[in-house]
Amino acid sequence: MVMDKQSRAGVLPANILVLTIAICLVFGLTPVSIKSESEIPDTAAPQAEPSSVVMNSSLFALCFSGQNNGWLVGKGGAIVCTRDGGKTWSLQKSGEKLHLYDVSFCDDSNGWAVGEGGIILHTTNGGTTWSPQQSGLTGNLRGVQCLDASTAWAAGHEGALLKTVDGGKTWILQKKVQDVLRLLNRKFLPSLFGVRFSDARNGYAIGHPGIILRTADGGETWQQQSSGTSAILYKVAVLDHNTAWIAGGGGVILHTADGGATWVMQKSGVNFMLNSIAFAGEKNGFAVGHKCILHTENGGETWSKYDIALSRWLCGVSFSDATNGWTIGDSGTIYHTEDGGKNWKLITAQLK
Secondary structure (H helix, E strand, O other), X not given: OEEOOOOOOOOOOHHHHHHHHHHHHHHOEEOOEEOOOOOOOOOOOEEOOOOOOEXXXXXXXXXXXXXXXXXXXXXXXXEEEEOOOOOOEEEEOOOOOOOEEEEEEOOOXXXXXXXXXXXXXXXXXXXXXOEEEOOOOOOOEEEEEEOOOOOEEEEEHHHEEEEEOOOOOOOEEOHHHHHHHHOOOOOOOOOEEEEEEOOOOOEEEEEOOOEEEEEOOOOOOOEEEOOOOOOOEEEEEEOOOOOEEEEEHHHOEEEEOOOOOOOEEEOOOOOOOOXXXXXXXXXXXXXXXXXXXXXXXXXXXXXXXXXXXXXXXXXXXXXXXXXXXXXXXXXXXXXXXXXXXXXXXXXXXXXX
Protein backbone atom coordinates (compact mmCIF):
# COMPACT_ATOMS: atom_id res chain seq x y z
CA MET A 1 0.00 0.00 0.00
CA VAL A 2 1.20 3.49 -0.76
CA MET A 3 0.53 5.51 2.39
CA ASP A 4 1.24 9.00 3.73
CA LYS A 5 2.84 9.33 7.15
CA GLN A 6 0.39 10.00 9.96
CA SER A 7 1.04 12.65 12.57
CA ARG A 8 1.59 11.36 16.07
CA ALA A 9 -1.69 12.85 17.20
CA GLY A 10 -3.49 11.08 14.35
CA VAL A 11 -4.43 14.45 12.72
CA LEU A 12 -2.64 15.85 9.71
CA PRO A 13 -1.42 19.48 9.92
CA ALA A 14 -3.33 21.83 7.58
CA ASN A 15 -0.54 22.23 5.01
CA ILE A 16 0.04 18.45 4.79
CA LEU A 17 -3.71 17.85 4.54
CA VAL A 18 -3.96 20.21 1.57
CA LEU A 19 -1.02 18.50 -0.13
CA THR A 20 -2.57 15.08 0.58
CA ILE A 21 -5.89 16.09 -0.97
CA ALA A 22 -4.08 17.45 -4.04
CA ILE A 23 -2.17 14.20 -4.50
CA CYS A 24 -5.40 12.24 -4.15
CA LEU A 25 -7.11 14.27 -6.85
CA VAL A 26 -4.25 14.08 -9.32
CA PHE A 27 -3.23 10.43 -8.93
CA GLY A 28 -6.46 8.68 -8.00
CA LEU A 29 -5.56 8.15 -4.34
CA THR A 30 -8.10 7.89 -1.55
CA PRO A 31 -7.67 8.12 2.26
CA VAL A 32 -8.96 4.62 2.97
CA SER A 33 -7.61 1.12 3.18
CA ILE A 34 -8.53 -1.48 0.55
CA LYS A 35 -9.29 -5.18 0.91
CA SER A 36 -10.19 -7.36 -2.05
CA GLU A 37 -11.39 -10.91 -2.56
CA SER A 38 -11.42 -10.91 -6.38
CA GLU A 39 -8.74 -11.73 -8.94
CA ILE A 40 -6.63 -8.68 -9.66
CA PRO A 41 -9.56 -6.23 -9.45
CA ASP A 42 -9.45 -2.72 -10.88
CA THR A 43 -11.34 -1.39 -7.88
CA ALA A 44 -12.16 -2.67 -4.42
CA ALA A 45 -14.59 -1.82 -1.64
CA PRO A 46 -13.16 0.54 1.02
CA GLN A 47 -13.01 -0.53 4.65
CA ALA A 48 -12.13 1.68 7.57
CA GLU A 49 -8.64 1.66 9.04
CA PRO A 50 -6.53 4.29 10.79
CA SER A 51 -6.25 7.41 8.64
CA SER A 52 -3.80 6.92 5.76
CA VAL A 53 -3.44 7.50 2.03
CA VAL A 54 -3.37 4.45 -0.20
CA MET A 55 -3.32 3.92 -3.93
CA ASN A 56 -6.81 2.76 -4.86
CA SER A 57 -5.59 0.67 -7.78
CA SER A 58 -3.56 -2.38 -8.69
CA LEU A 59 0.20 -2.47 -9.08
CA PHE A 60 1.23 -4.83 -11.87
CA ALA A 61 5.04 -4.84 -12.09
CA LEU A 62 8.22 -3.57 -10.47
CA CYS A 63 11.91 -3.18 -11.15
CA PHE A 64 14.89 -2.35 -8.93
CA SER A 65 18.11 -1.19 -10.58
CA GLY A 66 19.98 -1.61 -7.30
CA GLN A 67 19.36 -1.70 -3.58
CA ASN A 68 18.06 1.87 -3.44
CA ASN A 69 16.29 2.70 -6.70
CA GLY A 70 13.01 1.01 -7.64
CA TRP A 71 9.90 1.64 -9.72
CA LEU A 72 6.38 0.23 -9.52
CA VAL A 73 3.78 0.55 -12.30
CA GLY A 74 0.09 -0.17 -12.47
CA LYS A 75 -3.45 0.89 -13.13
CA GLY A 76 -4.22 4.24 -14.72
CA GLY A 77 -0.63 4.98 -15.74
CA ALA A 78 0.63 4.94 -12.15
CA ILE A 79 4.40 5.02 -11.61
CA VAL A 80 5.75 5.00 -8.05
CA CYS A 81 9.46 5.40 -7.30
CA THR A 82 11.81 4.98 -4.34
CA ARG A 83 15.36 6.33 -4.15
CA ASP A 84 16.23 5.02 -0.69
CA GLY A 85 15.34 1.34 -0.67
CA GLY A 86 11.68 1.86 0.12
CA LYS A 87 11.98 4.24 3.09
CA THR A 88 10.15 6.88 1.07
CA TRP A 89 8.15 6.78 -2.18
CA SER A 90 7.13 9.38 -4.73
CA LEU A 91 4.64 9.44 -7.59
CA GLN A 92 6.08 10.14 -11.03
CA LYS A 93 4.12 11.72 -13.87
CA SER A 94 3.62 9.21 -16.65
CA GLY A 95 1.25 11.39 -18.66
CA GLU A 96 -0.93 8.30 -19.25
CA LYS A 97 -4.27 7.10 -17.91
CA LEU A 98 -4.13 3.63 -19.45
CA HIS A 99 -2.70 0.72 -17.46
CA LEU A 100 1.05 0.08 -17.40
CA TYR A 101 1.85 -3.63 -17.25
CA ASP A 102 5.63 -3.80 -17.02
CA VAL A 103 8.71 -1.70 -16.30
CA SER A 104 12.44 -2.29 -16.73
CA PHE A 105 15.59 -0.31 -15.93
CA CYS A 106 19.15 -1.23 -16.91
CA ASP A 107 20.67 1.34 -14.52
CA ASP A 108 19.51 4.16 -12.25
CA SER A 109 18.65 6.43 -15.19
CA ASN A 110 17.51 4.52 -18.27
CA GLY A 111 14.24 2.64 -18.35
CA TRP A 112 11.04 1.79 -20.21
CA ALA A 113 7.44 1.07 -19.20
CA VAL A 114 4.79 -0.53 -21.44
CA GLY A 115 1.07 -1.09 -21.28
CA GLU A 116 -2.37 -0.83 -22.81
CA GLY A 117 -2.89 0.25 -26.40
CA GLY A 118 0.75 -0.25 -27.35
CA ILE A 119 1.97 2.36 -24.86
CA ILE A 120 5.75 2.73 -24.54
CA LEU A 121 7.19 5.26 -22.10
CA HIS A 122 10.89 6.06 -21.84
CA THR A 123 13.06 7.88 -19.33
CA THR A 124 16.75 8.80 -19.27
CA ASN A 125 16.69 10.47 -15.86
CA GLY A 126 15.31 7.83 -13.53
CA GLY A 127 11.71 8.81 -14.16
CA THR A 128 11.93 12.49 -13.36
CA THR A 129 10.38 12.80 -16.80
CA TRP A 130 8.76 10.13 -18.98
CA SER A 131 8.34 10.50 -22.74
CA PRO A 132 5.98 8.51 -24.99
CA GLN A 133 7.46 6.55 -27.89
CA GLN A 134 5.80 5.13 -30.99
CA SER A 135 5.30 1.37 -30.93
CA GLY A 136 3.22 1.27 -34.10
CA LEU A 137 0.79 -1.05 -32.29
CA THR A 138 -2.69 -0.72 -30.81
CA GLY A 139 -2.69 -4.00 -28.88
CA ASN A 140 -1.48 -4.30 -25.30
CA LEU A 141 2.21 -4.66 -24.52
CA ARG A 142 2.71 -6.90 -21.49
CA GLY A 143 6.47 -7.29 -21.08
CA VAL A 144 9.60 -5.15 -21.49
CA GLN A 145 13.31 -5.49 -20.81
CA CYS A 146 15.95 -2.77 -20.94
CA LEU A 147 19.34 -4.26 -21.85
CA ASP A 148 21.26 -0.98 -22.01
CA ALA A 149 20.62 2.72 -22.67
CA SER A 150 20.05 2.00 -26.37
CA THR A 151 18.65 -1.53 -26.50
CA ALA A 152 15.32 -2.89 -25.25
CA TRP A 153 12.68 -5.49 -26.07
CA ALA A 154 8.89 -5.37 -25.66
CA ALA A 155 6.32 -8.18 -26.02
CA GLY A 156 2.56 -8.18 -26.39
CA HIS A 157 -0.69 -8.82 -28.22
CA GLU A 158 -0.90 -11.23 -31.16
CA GLY A 159 2.73 -12.24 -31.20
CA ALA A 160 4.12 -8.72 -31.11
CA LEU A 161 7.82 -8.61 -30.25
CA LEU A 162 9.55 -5.25 -30.66
CA LYS A 163 13.20 -4.26 -30.45
CA THR A 164 14.94 -0.90 -30.32
CA VAL A 165 18.67 -0.26 -30.69
CA ASP A 166 18.50 3.54 -30.70
CA GLY A 167 16.98 4.34 -27.32
CA GLY A 168 13.44 3.93 -28.60
CA LYS A 169 13.53 6.41 -31.47
CA THR A 170 12.45 3.48 -33.59
CA TRP A 171 10.87 0.19 -32.51
CA ILE A 172 11.10 -2.66 -35.02
CA LEU A 173 8.47 -5.40 -35.11
CA GLN A 174 10.22 -8.78 -35.23
CA LYS A 175 8.32 -10.37 -38.11
CA LYS A 176 10.34 -13.57 -37.86
CA VAL A 177 8.71 -14.22 -34.50
CA GLN A 178 5.25 -13.89 -36.00
CA ASP A 179 6.31 -16.22 -38.83
CA VAL A 180 7.21 -18.86 -36.25
CA LEU A 181 3.89 -18.41 -34.44
CA ARG A 182 1.91 -18.69 -37.67
CA LEU A 183 3.13 -22.27 -37.97
CA LEU A 184 0.75 -23.08 -35.09
CA ASN A 185 -2.16 -22.51 -37.51
CA ARG A 186 -4.28 -20.65 -34.97
CA LYS A 187 -7.05 -18.23 -35.95
CA PHE A 188 -5.23 -15.46 -34.10
CA LEU A 189 -1.55 -15.20 -33.34
CA PRO A 190 -0.77 -16.12 -29.71
CA SER A 191 -0.10 -13.21 -27.38
CA LEU A 192 3.25 -12.82 -25.67
CA PHE A 193 3.36 -11.87 -22.00
CA GLY A 194 7.05 -11.79 -21.13
CA VAL A 195 10.50 -11.30 -22.59
CA ARG A 196 13.83 -11.77 -20.83
CA PHE A 197 17.45 -11.90 -21.96
CA SER A 198 20.43 -13.13 -19.95
CA ASP A 199 22.79 -11.18 -22.21
CA ALA A 200 22.68 -9.43 -25.58
CA ARG A 201 22.34 -12.72 -27.50
CA ASN A 202 20.40 -15.18 -25.36
CA GLY A 203 16.75 -14.61 -24.53
CA TYR A 204 13.20 -15.95 -24.25
CA ALA A 205 9.74 -14.71 -25.18
CA ILE A 206 6.78 -16.48 -23.55
CA GLY A 207 3.01 -16.39 -23.83
CA HIS A 208 -0.25 -18.25 -24.38
CA PRO A 209 -0.91 -21.12 -24.89
CA GLY A 210 2.31 -22.46 -23.38
CA ILE A 211 4.45 -20.52 -25.85
CA ILE A 212 8.23 -20.49 -25.34
CA LEU A 213 10.46 -18.91 -27.99
CA ARG A 214 14.23 -18.76 -27.68
CA THR A 215 16.98 -16.88 -29.47
CA ALA A 216 20.74 -17.43 -29.18
CA ASP A 217 21.76 -14.75 -31.69
CA GLY A 218 20.25 -11.55 -30.35
CA GLY A 219 16.91 -12.05 -32.06
CA GLU A 220 18.11 -12.75 -35.59
CA THR A 221 16.37 -16.12 -35.37
CA TRP A 222 13.84 -17.62 -32.95
CA GLN A 223 12.96 -21.25 -32.24
CA GLN A 224 9.85 -22.55 -30.55
CA GLN A 225 10.50 -24.83 -27.61
CA SER A 226 8.22 -27.46 -26.07
CA SER A 227 6.76 -26.32 -22.75
CA GLY A 228 4.58 -29.38 -22.13
CA THR A 229 1.66 -27.17 -21.11
CA SER A 230 -1.11 -25.10 -22.66
CA ALA A 231 -1.24 -22.71 -19.71
CA ILE A 232 -0.65 -18.99 -20.05
CA LEU A 233 3.01 -18.30 -19.32
CA TYR A 234 3.41 -14.92 -17.66
CA LYS A 235 6.97 -14.29 -16.50
CA VAL A 236 10.40 -15.78 -17.06
CA ALA A 237 13.38 -15.43 -14.69
CA VAL A 238 16.74 -15.96 -16.39
CA LEU A 239 19.88 -16.73 -14.40
CA ASP A 240 22.25 -17.33 -17.34
CA HIS A 241 22.07 -18.56 -20.94
CA ASN A 242 21.32 -22.11 -19.74
CA THR A 243 19.21 -21.62 -16.62
CA ALA A 244 15.70 -20.17 -16.41
CA TRP A 245 12.31 -20.53 -14.71
CA ILE A 246 8.83 -19.65 -15.96
CA ALA A 247 5.63 -19.02 -13.97
CA GLY A 248 2.10 -19.18 -15.36
CA GLY A 249 -1.53 -20.18 -15.07
CA GLY A 250 -2.71 -23.15 -13.04
CA GLY A 251 0.28 -23.00 -10.69
CA VAL A 252 2.70 -23.83 -13.50
CA ILE A 253 6.43 -23.46 -12.81
CA LEU A 254 8.83 -24.62 -15.51
CA HIS A 255 12.61 -24.96 -15.25
CA THR A 256 15.40 -25.47 -17.76
CA ALA A 257 19.09 -26.10 -17.13
CA ASP A 258 20.05 -26.60 -20.78
CA GLY A 259 18.95 -23.44 -22.56
CA GLY A 260 15.42 -24.68 -23.07
CA ALA A 261 16.24 -27.93 -24.86
CA THR A 262 14.15 -29.49 -22.09
CA TRP A 263 11.66 -27.82 -19.74
CA VAL A 264 10.74 -29.64 -16.51
CA MET A 265 7.46 -29.03 -14.69
CA GLN A 266 8.14 -28.30 -11.03
CA LYS A 267 5.61 -29.01 -8.26
CA SER A 268 4.39 -25.64 -7.04
CA GLY A 269 1.71 -27.12 -4.78
CA VAL A 270 -0.93 -24.61 -5.97
CA ASN A 271 -3.41 -24.59 -8.85
CA PHE A 272 -4.03 -20.86 -9.27
CA MET A 273 -2.17 -18.53 -11.61
CA LEU A 274 1.33 -17.43 -10.68
CA ASN A 275 1.86 -13.92 -11.97
CA SER A 276 5.59 -13.50 -11.49
CA ILE A 277 8.80 -15.31 -10.57
CA ALA A 278 12.26 -14.18 -9.47
CA PHE A 279 15.48 -15.75 -8.24
CA ALA A 280 18.01 -14.25 -5.88
CA GLY A 281 20.84 -16.59 -6.84
CA GLU A 282 20.92 -20.09 -8.24
CA LYS A 283 18.84 -21.77 -5.52
CA ASN A 284 16.75 -19.08 -3.80
CA GLY A 285 13.57 -18.37 -5.80
CA PHE A 286 10.10 -16.87 -5.38
CA ALA A 287 6.80 -16.98 -7.25
CA VAL A 288 3.68 -15.00 -6.35
CA GLY A 289 -0.07 -15.38 -6.82
CA HIS A 290 -3.21 -15.19 -4.70
CA LYS A 291 -2.54 -14.37 -1.06
CA CYS A 292 0.78 -16.16 -1.02
CA ILE A 293 4.46 -16.20 -1.87
CA LEU A 294 6.04 -19.48 -2.97
CA HIS A 295 9.66 -20.02 -1.95
CA THR A 296 12.34 -22.51 -2.94
CA GLU A 297 15.81 -22.90 -1.49
CA ASN A 298 16.91 -25.70 -3.83
CA GLY A 299 16.33 -24.32 -7.31
CA GLY A 300 12.70 -25.43 -7.41
CA GLU A 301 13.02 -29.09 -6.47
CA THR A 302 10.56 -28.21 -3.71
CA TRP A 303 8.42 -25.10 -3.15
CA SER A 304 6.94 -23.96 0.16
CA LYS A 305 3.97 -21.62 0.56
CA TYR A 306 4.10 -18.44 2.64
CA ASP A 307 0.59 -17.02 3.23
CA ILE A 308 0.33 -13.25 3.53
CA ALA A 309 -2.14 -11.65 5.93
CA LEU A 310 -4.20 -9.86 3.28
CA SER A 311 -6.49 -11.62 0.80
CA ARG A 312 -4.95 -10.02 -2.27
CA TRP A 313 -3.40 -10.97 -5.56
CA LEU A 314 0.33 -10.40 -5.81
CA CYS A 315 1.39 -9.50 -9.35
CA GLY A 316 5.14 -8.89 -9.29
CA VAL A 317 8.23 -9.95 -7.35
CA SER A 318 11.81 -8.68 -7.59
CA PHE A 319 15.04 -8.82 -5.61
CA SER A 320 17.56 -5.98 -5.60
CA ASP A 321 20.20 -8.21 -3.96
CA ALA A 322 20.42 -11.54 -2.15
CA THR A 323 18.52 -10.31 0.90
CA ASN A 324 16.26 -7.43 -0.18
CA GLY A 325 13.13 -8.37 -2.10
CA TRP A 326 9.78 -6.83 -2.95
CA THR A 327 6.40 -8.10 -4.04
CA ILE A 328 3.47 -5.92 -5.12
CA GLY A 329 -0.15 -6.41 -6.07
CA ASP A 330 -3.73 -5.22 -6.06
CA SER A 331 -4.96 -2.32 -3.94
CA GLY A 332 -1.46 -0.87 -3.82
CA THR A 333 -0.09 -3.75 -1.74
CA ILE A 334 3.68 -3.78 -1.14
CA TYR A 335 5.58 -6.41 0.88
CA HIS A 336 9.31 -6.28 1.64
CA THR A 337 11.86 -8.81 2.89
CA GLU A 338 15.29 -8.01 4.29
CA ASP A 339 16.37 -11.59 5.05
CA GLY A 340 16.24 -13.29 1.68
CA GLY A 341 12.54 -14.11 1.85
CA LYS A 342 12.34 -15.83 5.22
CA ASN A 343 10.03 -13.08 6.49
CA TRP A 344 7.86 -10.56 4.61
CA LYS A 345 6.55 -7.30 6.03
CA LEU A 346 3.62 -5.25 4.72
CA ILE A 347 5.13 -1.79 4.42
CA THR A 348 3.69 1.68 4.75
CA ALA A 349 5.02 3.49 1.70
CA GLN A 350 5.43 7.10 2.77
CA LEU A 351 4.91 9.65 0.01
CA LYS A 352 7.36 12.51 -0.12
